[in-house]
Amino acid sequence: IMAWLDRQMPGSVVYISFGSESYISQAQVRELALGLEASGQPFLWVLRPPDSKLTGDSSSAAQEWKAEVLPDGYEQRTGPRCLIECQWAPQAAILAHEATGGFITHCGWNSALESVAAGVPMIALPLQSDQPLNALLLVEEAKVAVEIKMTDGVGKREEV
Template identity: 50%
Template sequence: HQIDELALGLELSGQRFLWVLRAPSNLPNAAYLEAAEEDPLQFLPKGFLERTKENGLVVASWAPQVQILGHCSVGGFLSHCGWNSTLESVQEGVPLITWPLFAEQRMNAVMLAEGLKVALKPRFNEDGIVEKEEITKVIKCLMKGEIGKGMREKMRTLKDFAAHALKDGSSKQTLLQLASEWENLSGN
């Protein structure tokens, strides 16, 4: 049911998209953890791929996330908010729509949406589903609205901070210090 709502919401938004789709599982959150044998494209609503072929691309199971996020045409990222995906999004300066599944992802989603204000949180209904109208609303808000514009500006600032941390900042200094300490230990 959630795949149908997400597909219809993407279609109604009229925005261009790349969707990496995994086959659903009967176990909660299992699709995230296990590789399904089934073709995930068979779970899309009838006619979806044909209707959206000019605006969208659906890829089965996996795509090179960092390279995609780094492309200049990417304006947003619907993410489970795992730590690696969060860092990659910040490193590439791409605002998010949060869709946490479990573990630290919920905390990361709150930090991104409420703390840093670089993400939108869709509303789930009482059955735990995000309906197509809500999906359309958050996509349009992120891609076309003033809120989305502000998020992109904040993300550009965070991207600059991340680049500095990797280049000359705390990350580099901490790694150099660690390497030096290991070198000293091996020399004893």
């Protein structure tokens, strides 16, 4: 991951992660994927499958799940400007890296604090529990984030 970031221009990478306890729907994965593709920006996406999808060899199960949820041919189309990681990633180090210019986040408190500490602006996509309130604080009060508006429970690709 860090070697890939080292090859990117400063401030150019959009980092996407929804923490270790939150999972997004297949519809949301597809909308985010298409929005990221259309953006033309390099991106690093920690796309972890729900725990229920991990059986046996978790690495191969995660790769199979990724192939199921992403649009057909997605990684071929996005090519070298995209890195999709299905396992744990060193979030604090990613946020502190000079290539990271933005963070699409669920607004979990730890993620928000790490992003603020690293000086990386956020795109809020809150999913559950305290996340909507955290997003409101980050957007309205701290002004360090913008929020992806939801339509029928899904943030649309145009918002990305």
